[in-house]
Amino acid sequence: MKRRIPSLVAALAALPVAVLPVAAPASAAHAAPDRPVQAAPARPAAAAPEERPVIAVLVGFTDKRFADPAAERAKARDAFFGSGSSVATYFKTVSGGRVTFPSARGRVVGPWNLDMPASCDHKRMASLVEARMKAQGLDPARYRHVSILFPAGGCGWAGLATVNGRTSWMPKGYSTAGLIHEIGHNLGLGHEATRACPTGKLTGCADAGYRGKTSVMGGGGPHVGLSAPALVRLGWHTAAERVVPTRTGTHEITPLYGAGRRFLDIAIPGSADRLVVEYRRRGQAPDVDVAQGVIAYLVPGGKYEKALQIDPTPETTEKGSTALPWGGAFRDRGITVKVLGWDAKGARVWVKLPTS
Numbered sequence: 278m279k280r281r282i283p284s285l286v287a288a289l290a291a292l293p294v295a296v297l298p299v300a301a302p303a304s305a306a307h308a309a310p311d312r313p314v315q316a317a318p319a320r321p322a323a324a325a326p327e328e329r330p331v332i333a334v335l336v337g338f339t340d341k342r343f344a345d346p347a348a349e350r351a352k353a354r355d356a357f358f359g360s361g362s363s364v365a366t367y368f369k370t371v372s373g374g375r376v377t378f379p380s381a382r383g384r385v386v387g388p389w390n391l392d393m394p395a396s397c398d399h400k401r402m403a404s405l406v407e408a409r410m411k412a413q414g415l416d417p418a419r420y421r422h423v424s425i426l427f428p429a430g431g432c433g434w435a436g437l438a439t440v441n442g443r444t445s446w447m448p449k450g451y452s453t454a455g456l457i458h459e460i461g462h463n464l465g466l467g468h469e470a471t472r473a474c475p476t477g478k479l480t481g482c483a484d485a486g487y488r489g490k491t492s493v494m495g496g497g498g499p500h501v502g503l504s505a506p507a508l509v510r511l512g513w514h515t516a517a518e519r520v521v522p523t524r525t526g527t528h529e530i531t532p533l534y535g536a537g538r539r540f541l542d543i544a545i546p547g548s549a550d551r552l553v554v555e556y557r558r559r560g561q562a563p564d565v566d567v568a569q570g571v572i573a574y575l576v577p578g579g580k581y582e583k584a585l586q587i588d589p590t591p592e593t594t595e596k597g598s599t600a601l602p603w604g605g606a607f608r609d610r611g612i613t614v615k616v617l618g619w620d621a622k623g624a625r626v627w628v629k630l631p632t633s
């Protein structure tokens with residue numbers, strides 16, 4: 278199946294104000310509210326996991342129902358809690374065990390028949406589902422995620438979710454990849470787009486859609502982890518794993534989902550912008566299907582959830598063509614980042630800072 282998540286999947290501004298679904302074409306900016314979101318503090322992996330209870334509600338319309346409700350419930354249980362590709366396994370792996378979606382505290386209910394004809398009116402679905410939950414004594418606040426699964430399609434989106442919220446909407450035929458992506462929005466992540474930049478610099482860059490595909494939030498699918506900026510946004514790293522260079526020198530970093538010094542987070546003097554550099558290695562979960570190489574991101578204003586992947590080789594446009602080549606370098610506002618090489622254990626990156 279083709280993976281076209283960002284071009285199909287819309288996101289909403291955070292509830293309760295101005296809920297505006299966005300068609301999210303490949304070139305569109307994300308609809309996340311433009312308010313500053315601080316990176317979460319680094320969290321040690323050994324801390325007690327944060328449990329995120331889910332309620333998945335199958336609904337029916339006055340004129341449209343699921344043909345096989347039992348199969349839909351089983352699909353939902355698998356998509357959220359299954360031992361294969363699921364929300365639970367994905368986020369447990371990418372968070373290093375910091376969050377869990379425990380099946381014992383989650384539930385799949387329904388179908389609940391809503392008093393509305395089949396449509397894509399997500400707001401109406403949400404208000405009817407919330408009323409029904411309350412009527413049944415189910416406190417919506419007890420759940421970190423409320424996912425509404427409905428038996429209609431043709432909405433122009435393969436899933437919808439509130440950013441930094443708890444609600445998601447999945448139409449008929451939704452995929453596990455799409456569900457993981459929407460839960461990523463609930464967690465506060467936006468879409469991760471790529472900018473193609475002229476070789477060696479970060480000025481004069483152009484929109485390159487979702488070419489990088491190094492994140493489930495950037496069209497990478499469920500067999501690719503989150504990027505380093507997303508991990509910073511969520512606090513899913515330790516302080517030692519996030520290397521903040523303070524002087525010019527060579528840094529060795531492990532693959533992003535390895536153990537050790539996992540990525541570089543470089544402050545750009547005179548602005549709140551940052552450069553994040555990671556090394557992605559294909560093979561091990563969650564990066565089973567990632568395109569291998571050293572990847573750089575520009576983090577505008579220090580808003581990690583809005584990181585832009587840099588494609589320093591605009592002449593190549595296929596998936597996985599965004600890595601910095603061996604010996605490749607770029608310069609931005611007095612900072613130079615150069616890839617010295619890599620092997621199975623890690624990558625060597627030279628960072629020149631303007632102040633040293």
Ligand SMILES: [Zn+2]
Pocket residue numbers: 283286287288458462468
């Ligand atoms: Zn999305």
